[in-house]
Amino acid sequence: MHLIVNQVFTGIVSGAVLVLLALGLNLIFGFMEIINFSHGAFFMLGAYVGFYLLTAFGSFWWGLALVPLLLLLLGAAVERTLIKPLYRRSAVDPLLLTFGLTYIVTQLVEMIAGKQGETVNAPSQLNFQLPLGFTSYPAYLTFVAVLAGLIVLGLWLLLERTSLGLIIRAGIRDSTMIQILGIDFDRFRVLVFALGIALAGVAGVLNSPVTGVYPEMGNDILITAFVVVVVGGMGSFWGAVLSGLVIGVLVSLTTLFASVYASIVPFVLMILVMTFRPRGLLGTT
Amino acid sequence: MSAVEAEPEPGSERASGPLHLLRLLWRGRAWNQLVLLLLVMVGLFFLVPDPSLAVEVLIYSLWAISLNLLLGYGGLVSFGHALYWGFGGYAAGLTLLHVTHSLWVALGASMALCGLLALGSGVVCLRRRDVYFSMLTLAFAQLGYFIAFEARPVTGGDDGLGNIPTPPLDLPGLSLEMHPIRDPLPYFLLCAGILFFAFAFALLYTESPLGRVLQAIRESEERARGCGYNTRLVQLITFTVSGLLAGLAGGLDAIFNGLEGLQPYWSLSGVVVIMVILGGRSTLFGSVLGALVVLVLEHYLSISFGDWPLIVGAVFVVCVLVFPQGLWGLVRLEPLGSWGAVAWTRRLRARLSREPGA
Amino acid sequence: MSGPNGRTTLLRCERLDRWFGGVHAVDGVDLEVATGSLHAIIGPNGSGKTTLFNLITGHTRPHGGRVWFADRDVTGLPYHRVVRLGIAKSYQITTVFQSLSVFENVRIAAQSARWPYTFWLPASRLRDASRLAEQTLERVGLQHRRRELAGNLSHGELRHLDLAIALATRPKLLLLDEPTAGMSPAETEATVQLIQDLRRDLTVVMIEHKMDVVLRIAERITVLNFGVKLFEGTPEEVRGHPRVQEVYLQGAL
Numbered sequence: 001m002h003l004i005v006n007q008v009f010t011g012i013v014s015g016a017v018l019v020l021l022a023l024g025l026n027l028i029f030g031f032m033e034i035i036n037f038s039h040g041a042f043f044m045l046g047a048y049v050g051f052y053l054l055t056a057f058g059s060f061w062w063g064l065a066l067v068p069l070l071l072l073l074l075g076a077a078v079e080r081t082l083i084k085p086l087y088r089r090s091a092v093d094p095l096l097l098t099f100g101l102t103y104i105v106t107q108l109v110e111m112i113a114g115k116q117g118e119t120v121n122a123p124s125q126l127n128f129q130l131p132l133g134f135t136s137y138p139a140y141l142t143f144v145a146v147l148a149g150l151i152v153l154g155l156w157l158l159l160e161r162t163s164l165g166l167i168i169r170a171g172i173r174d175s176t177m178i179q180i181l182g183i184d185f186d187r188f189r190v191l192v193f194a195l196g197i198a199l200a201g202v203a204g205v206l207n208s209p210v211t212g213v214y215p216e217m218g219n220d221i222l223i224t225a226f227v228v229v230v231v232g233g234m235g236s237f238w239g240a241v242l243s244g245l246v247i248g249v250l251v252s253l254t255t256l257f258a259s260v261y262a263s264i265v266p267f268v269l270m271i272l273v274m275t276f277r278p279r280g281l282l283g284t285t
Numbered sequence: 286m287s288a289v290e291a292e293p294e295p296g297s298e299r300a301s302g303p304l305h306l307l308r309l310l311w312r313g314r315a316w317n318q319l320v321l322l323l324l325v326m327v328g329l330f331f332l333v334p335d336p337s338l339a340v341e342v343l344i345y346s347l348w349a350i351s352l353n354l355l356l357g358y359g360g361l362v363s364f365g366h367a368l369y370w371g372f373g374g375y376a377a378g379l380t381l382l383h384v385t386h387s388l389w390v391a392l393g394a395s396m397a398l399c400g401l402l403a404l405g406s407g408v409v410c411l412r413r414r415d416v417y418f419s420m421l422t423l424a425f426a427q428l429g430y431f432i433a434f435e436a437r438p439v440t441g442g443d444d445g446l447g448n449i450p451t452p453p454l455d456l457p458g459l460s461l462e463m464h465p466i467r468d469p470l471p472y473f474l475l476c477a478g479i480l481f482f483a484f485a486f487a488l489l490y491t492e493s494p495l496g497r498v499l500q501a502i503r504e505s506e507e508r509a510r511g512c513g514y515n516t517r518l519v520q521l522i523t524f525t526v527s528g529l530l531a532g533l534a535g536g537l538d539a540i541f542n543g544l545e546g547l548q549p550y551w552s553l554s555g556v557v558v559i560m561v562i563l564g565g566r567s568t569l570f571g572s573v574l575g576a577l578v579v580l581v582l583e584h585y586l587s588i589s590f591g592d593w594p595l596i597v598g599a600v601f602v603v604c605v606l607v608f609p610q611g612l613w614g615l616v617r618l619e620p621l622g623s624w625g626a627v628a629w630t631r632r633l634r635a636r637l638s639r640e641p642g643a
Numbered sequence: 644m645s646g647p648n649g650r651t652t653l654l655r656c657e658r659l660d661r662w663f664g665g666v667h668a669v670d671g672v673d674l675e676v677a678t679g680s681l682h683a684i685i686g687p688n689g690s691g692k693t694t695l696f697n698l699i700t701g702h703t704r705p706h707g708g709r710v711w712f713a714d715r716d717v718t719g720l721p722y723h724r725v726v727r728l729g730i731a732k733s734y735q736i737t738t739v740f741q742s743l744s745v746f747e748n749v750r751i752a753a754q755s756a757r758w759p760y761t762f763w764l765p766a767s768r769l770r771d772a773s774r775l776a777e778q779t780l781e782r783v784g785l786q787h788r789r790r791e792l793a794g795n796l797s798h799g800e801l802r803h804l805d806l807a808i809a810l811a812t813r814p815k816l817l818l819l820d821e822p823t824a825g826m827s828p829a830e831t832e833a834t835v836q837l838i839q840d841l842r843r844d845l846t847v848v849m850i851e852h853k854m855d856v857v858l859r860i861a862e863r864i865t866v867l868n869f870g871v872k873l874f875e876g877t878p879e880e881v882r883g884h885p886r887v888q889e890v891y892l893q894g895a896l
Contacts, residue, residue, distance in 0.1 A: 035416040085606055091415055092362055096562055097605045099364075103555065103598035111592045223427045226420040234417065260435050267428035271409055274421065278412050494754045494769065495762040497743075501751045504740035511738075513726040513755035513812055522760065 002135035015248020016148035020203035021225040022240040024196035030172035037098035040222025041105040046201025060123035075197030117214025233283020336469040343476040349572035351530035357566030360503030365426030367553035373532030374539030388452040395536030403528020445546035565611030660707035670870040686867035731814035741794035750776040752811035819849035
């Protein structure tokens with residue numbers, strides 16, 4: 001029994017990481033109508049930057065604090081230099097461009113850090129088992145789930161309770177309208193893109209003690225994050241949260257009972273959802 | 286844009302150039318690409334010192350062409366084209382290992398099974414448009430990868446399916462033993478012949494009524510329906526044809542190497558997308574060009590510079606940014622061609638039409 | 644079936660209903676269009692005109708009521724099937740295949756009747772479709788632009804190309820959604836001439852805001868307001884109907 005509970009927790013933790021990625025993808029897609037194929041690459045980059053900060057400063061917390069800021073800047077730079085020229089073109093081009101970007105980032109990291117990857121230790125402060133009555137659970141993983149939950153909540157408050165969030169939501173609904181209202185749409189595109197990238201970076205750092213860091217880590221998780229977005233309903237905030245957690249837990253439980261099928265579960269779920277509810281669990285159109 | 290240059294209106298041919306006769310023969314300039322293809326094949330034969338590189342260029346060209354039908358002509362960006370390539374390879378390999386020693390049966394199995402697989406997965410993938418479609422194809426490829434990985438008794442798992450015997454080349458009145466490694470010439474000729482016919486078929490496909498509707502759907506699906514077309518059916522037929530050709534390419538590759546290796550989607554589906562975009566998505570010949578450039582770069586750079594994919598990736602990004610029409614567009618001096626500006630106005634209009642109104 | 648004026652009825656809508664959220668966009672609308680007539684639908688913005696078109700073409704499924712076309716129940720058929728049966732629609736916001744040539748745009752529409760899903764012979768071999776495309780381009784006065792990319796046409800030319808695409812499917816019934824929207828007086832006049840010319844072999848239903856155009860060329864006029872059919876009659880009757888004047892002018896302001 002406690003095995004099942006443990007697996008459910010593990011599922012929630014890996015689901016939480018997926019949710020952070022999926023929300024960033026969703027935000028960028030909703031506001032800019034761009035699928036950011038390089039989302040996984042920035043996840044990986046965040047993890048590596050966190051790892052190097054950890055080696056340099058000897059503390060995990062430096063990485064967790066600085067990576068979002070650094071990736072915010074990097075995201076803004078990428079949007080200005082590479083994505084911006086494509087706004088007047090077909091939706092296919094940004095997809096292809098971010099795909100190429102992934103290729104470059106992955107190769108660069110392989111070149112600099114090597115292909116083999118590194119293990120990352122969880123911060124010593126959280127290196128204990130959290131007693132949970134009849135079972136216990138690693139404190140670090142609990143921390144990941146809680147922090148991810150707080151970030152999701154913060155993001156939701158940002159979108160629902162601030163004027164910035166109002167503009168972003170309006171842009172998601174109809175970008176022509178906010179252009180007509182005379183809002184400097186362009187500036188918000190940088191912001192939204194950078195925000196999405198920063199979320200991916202945080203997810204990378206949080207995930208690094210769990211799986212270690214390796215150049216392919218972004219590519220592996222990106223597809224699952226796509227599946228989360230599609231299953232939850234494109235552009236749906238709570239859809240992404242729900243489907244991320246559901247997929248995390250389902251995969252985790254399948255690993256326990258029939259590990260052979262674990263990696264297939266998200267895709268089967270997605271095919272089922274596409275067949276019976278094409279707009280996704282909580283999608284609108 | 287191909288649609289204009291290739292528009293074969295009666296009486297529109299001008300008497301100029303050495304290809305005039307051919308123009309008259311085929312009543313359309315698009316067919317000139319077949320001549321270019323023949324020139325490339327001859328060039329590969331005489332100029333490329335490594336015969337197995339030449340064969341790989343032919344096989345990857347076929348694969349890139351199959352993707353270009355979807356990506357360039359249909360505007361459907363499939364990031365999972367490795368699924369059909371891999372499945373075709375397993376189909377050919379398993380047929381040769383367990384069923385028969387006939388080349389044609391093996392390749393036929395690749396095509397037929399991949400066609401069926403594409404039909405089935407296409408039904409699901411085409412339920413959604415645009416980027417959803419891309420994600421779904423990607424997910425299907427990943428699903429296929431995991432299945433192949435876990436089905437070790439059948440596929441050999443991550444060791445790949447090895448020891449695929451090379452069948453003899455059976456032609457009417459002729460049976461030729463083939464040794465791809467020792468003497469790649471017969472296999473080169475086989476692949477060249479298949480590529481030629483597949484290329485001609487793909488040209489016909491893009492010039493056919495259905496192919497034209499496919500391009501029309503890329504421009505405006507709503508209007509294509511308004512012309513009386515079941516647009517999803519048109520896309521599904523194309524998806525199936527594309528998967529079938531990709532399967533053929535995969536089968537040829539597995540037989541050539543005697544091995545169907547299991548590679549993650551990244552190194553495969555990605556490479557073929559790069560080939561198509563780099564070569565130019567508006568013409569089929571661009572795909573041949575893309576396959577040629579990427580493989581030759583890989584061949585020579587991988588010796589001196591281990592991180593050659595970095596260069597390919599950088600060239601790719603520059604290409605998307607500055608030359609969306611790819612190398613072929615560069616040859617034809619079409620930087621920032623009509624596609625981009627036109628697509629932008631289309632999206633603007635689509636947005637405006639979504640406004641609530643009478 | 645025979646309708647008004649003793650002519651047969653081509654299109655008949657029976658008590659069509661459609662809600663959007665809480666809005667009753669089309670509310671029990673009956674419509675009968677006689678073969679060969681030019682029927683106009685007018686009404687203020689948001690009165691349900693475009694929704695009514697969408698219900699006829701199968702873009703939107705009605706929540707109630709039926710659509711009959713040439714004595715056939717076409718309710719809920721997908722759009723492309725409706726088109727094949729002989730209903731074509733021109734778009735309020737011009738929708739053409741931008742990166743294809745003008746000629747190709749029209750030929751794609753022209754080939755749909757006989758060669759919809761053919762991939763084993765080149766489109767240029769379809770002489771009947773090519774001829775129909777040529778004729779249609781001539782009819783709308785675009786034959787001199789046939790080799791141009793559709794994306795390069797002017798606004799007025801695009802409206803004509805839009806119309807040509809619709810015509811090339813050889814419809815029995817043509818639905819025009821504001822055919823003169825955004826046109827200069829001269830362009831409007833040319834379009835009016837074109838529509839009157841179309842009437843020789845077509846039944847036309849048009850949504851139009853310009854009252855002078857409607858009153859001049861329409862045979863029958865249906866007035867919608869808030870999804871409800873307010874009145875139907877000849878231009879003279881509509882002109883003399885005080886309530887129509889009031890509602891329409893109010894909404895138009």
